Amino acid sequence: MGSPFYTIGSYGCVTTSIAMLLKYYGYDTDPGQLSAWIVNQRGYTDGFLDFTVIRAWDDNKIVLVGPYSWQNVPADMTVIDLLLEQDVPVLVKLKLVTTPSNGYGYHWVLITKKVNGIYKINDPYFSNSFELNNNSHFVDTNDIAKAIYGAVTYRQGF
DSSP states (O other): OOSTTOOHHHHOHHHHHHHHHHHHTTOOOOHHHHHHHHHHTTOEETTEEOGGGGGGTTTTOEEEEEEEEOSSSOOOHHHHHHHHHTTOOEEEEEEOSSOOTTSOOEEEEEEEEEETTEEEEEOSSOTTOOEEOTTOTTOOSSOHHHHEEEEEEEEEOO
8 A cells, every 4th residue: 555554454445445346347356456556556645545546447437426525514415325326336434433543433335235225335344244324333323424424436437
């Protein structure tokens, strides 16, 4: 991830989620391959991803949607719902219930669809998490919209 201090295992939830999204679109990659490519593109700064770099993954056939920031207000769930209705999975930044000892209290997951009002997710860290709901270990509120601090996604361009 551009620094020996930042590894996919400890800070790679957004890179791993993007790798899952690229797999969804049919690209053959994994988090390690994607991270190496991002490093080569100079897409990390102090371990943080520049979301615009992903557009170059396939000769600019990947279109950035967002980013959306809802740090001080509840997330606009209609934005997420509209993207999901268009078969566009959405990466969301969630506040963790308990923050790890390193001070990071946020985690990225990939929302893949909404079924009967429940958001289905792929979670790169908590492998047993398949739903984003009010009882999730990373949602610190009874309102999911208040637990989502940001979102970004990509569409496949042509």
